[in-house]
């Protein structure tokens with residue numbers, strides 16, 4: 001087969017490199033100003049491609065959440081640039097599992113999961129079908145009728161994961177998605193996140209303190225004091241923009 005006839009894929013032709021979902025160039029994020037300013041992220045250059053399975057690890061306060069928010073486009077860098085070259089509609093193509101509570105209190109679990117689909121214009125029956133299916137994959141379909149304040153922290157966390165998966169994003173950014181879960185539930189969440197990312201051809205970026213979760217993903221980037229470390233890992237050249 002010649003290059004000209006290579007089949008198209010979701011991100012271009014099969015004979016080309018996969019696309020770039022997110023690209024950070026020399027990105028920094030400082031909170032506040034003057035003597036109390038906190039530099040949460042410094043000088044990070046990285047690329048997120050389809051198929052990436054990435055754990056972002058590091059001590060508390062090292063900048064993991066900040067980097068994830070910049071990659072997802074829900075925060076802006078104070079220096080450098082973040083771009084999403086192969087995303088067309090970032091609001092629906094990036095799914096974020098937040099570290100803290102994020103469910104709307106007046107909606108039950110199924111409605112919380114369906115809401116982003118309804119807002120994106122999905123017909124109601126399809127939105128609710130996908131919401132129930134996502135809850136089922138995470139083995140929490142029995143919780144569909146419960147309000148957030150009737151859920152445990154771990155149950156609410158799984159509903160938040162279901163909400164992201166139901167929206168079928170191309171870039172899944174999850175901040176401690178298993179932080180409140182027992183081992184068995186954490187394992188299920190990681191299995192479903194990875195399987196869904198495989199089905200969608202998506203990238204999966206997970207901030208975690210849990211070595212088991214990090215081990216489930218293909219790559220690990222470690223943050224310390226706002227910088228990426230881990231020179232021995234195979235992603236470093238990619239991260240530093242040395243290869244395309």
Ligand SMILES: Nc1ncnc2c1ncn2[C@@H]1O[C@H](COP(=O)(O)OP(=O)(O)OP(=O)(O)O)[C@@H](O)[C@H]1O
Pocket residue numbers: 031032038039040058059060061062063064065066067099
């Ligand atoms: N909104 C904010 N205002 C001021 N400082 C902040 C803000 N958010 C984060 N920080 C600071 O930025 C630094 C990085 O925080 P970040 O939440 O990104 O770290 P983290 O590695 O995700 O931590 P954890 O593992 O505890 O979630 C910390 O020093 C934190 O106190």
